[in-house]
Amino acid sequence: MDIRLSGVSHSYDNFEVLRDISLEIPSGRIVCIVGPSGCGKSTLLRFLGGLEKPSRGEVLQIGAPPSDCLNPLTYIFQDFALLPWRSVRGNISLVLEDHGIRGARADGIIADVLARTKLSDFAKALPKQLSGGMKQRVAIARALAVNPAVMLMDEPLSALDSQTRELLMDDLVNLWTRTPFTAVYVTHNLAEAVRLGHSIVVMSRRPGEIREVVHLDKPLDQRQHGDPDLEEKQKYLWQLMREEARAADAELVHV
């Protein structure tokens, strides 16, 4: 299943946030969206999953999602969004219960996704007992449980320290290599973008427009932390963004 944005613009009241965004998200690829803060990249992600409506333009789903897919467009949030009163297991079963999946079938799915995210020993733990990295792995496990056609990741690693971030990037690469998934990955971290993106969409500051789309052909599992060619790409991206970021930083916050 592909996703197409065509001519998407958005404004809050008279305040233009996004201008004429057209973008194709092909199946089985990870598309990273980078841009200075306030460029509307998170808003764009909310349009993609139907959590918000753009003022103009449309978001299209092309082709049907696979039949075993419970929730085609599934988010992974920056703040994890785990229910603090439910255990790891309970947080995952939450998203299955509404599909009538209970008992042995649910146990099977939960055991599988916990194994894939290396959380099998923590099924009974409460979120407060987990570190930030583990919480985000629980959120990833929860997303995997519904078998999404497209994963919408909103700065998923931004709340974590840099070591944990490295580890989780490896985990994401492993997950993708085993079963390629489609993902839109919003981040302000260029290192994450060059590690995980098949293509990287660079946005300008507000009103957000697409400045350039950079493609990376190197397979994900061959990319390493500190690869010279990735560094090169990252430097190039930073060149693109530098002025924008500086200008965005100097703007008054509009609330």
Added chain:
Amino acid sequence: MSDLHSPSTAARQVTFRGGGFAPSSPRWIGVAVFVVLLSLAELGTRQGWISPLTLPRPSDVLLTFQELYASGLLWAHLSVSLTRLLVGAALGASLGVATGVLIGLFSYVRAGLVPLTAALFPIPKIALLPLFVIWFGIDEGSKYALIAFGTFTPTVVATYGAVDNVDRSLIRMGQSFNLSWFSIVRKIVLPGAMPGILSGLRISLAIAIILLVAAEMLGAEYGIGAYILEAGSLYDLERLFAGVTILSLLGITMSTIIGQIERRVLSWRQ
């Protein structure tokens, strides 16, 4: 700067200034306060520097309490009072929680009922007792209604405040996983509002006890309120204090029960 390493500079411990502002409550101190106050009263009344007209002797109050228990009247008073309290508070609290949740979820209900609650909240409910007597009869009905009405308004205010404070990002998460509206309310909104609802319930139940006594002072044969009123009009201070002690114990029990519920239901909190 230059004398930083000179031997003449005296080394001094950095003064600690980060203490306080973190009260804990050692268990025995609360008991100690009671014991000290009661023994002061006992000593004073025995030695005569507190006249028995001002304050009854605590040991006499205890004696009265024992008599009350032995005569079986304690249970007669307590059982009707507890029934009134339970029925009234359960009615008021459950209606209050339901209304509060509706206000928290629906714009029209909010627009319509928030001003109404604000108008009802400051009314001293005791003033309405005559009205309730006309509406619900002089018997139990008016007492249930008074207690229910008294617990209703604070519960509503606490509940919709608690629903408003539920983390929106969790609700967003529920929507993003296509949970049904009903599931989101039951599995995300209600548990998320539970801490606020329970702390509101503490206040509501204390109000319920106050109103219970007020209701029983107007036309009741049995009940702790009636017992206190009777003792008061005879200036029987021992019985008056025995009655007041029962009320205090009732309050402590209520608050302990809610504390237990909180510990069980809210064990997920830090």
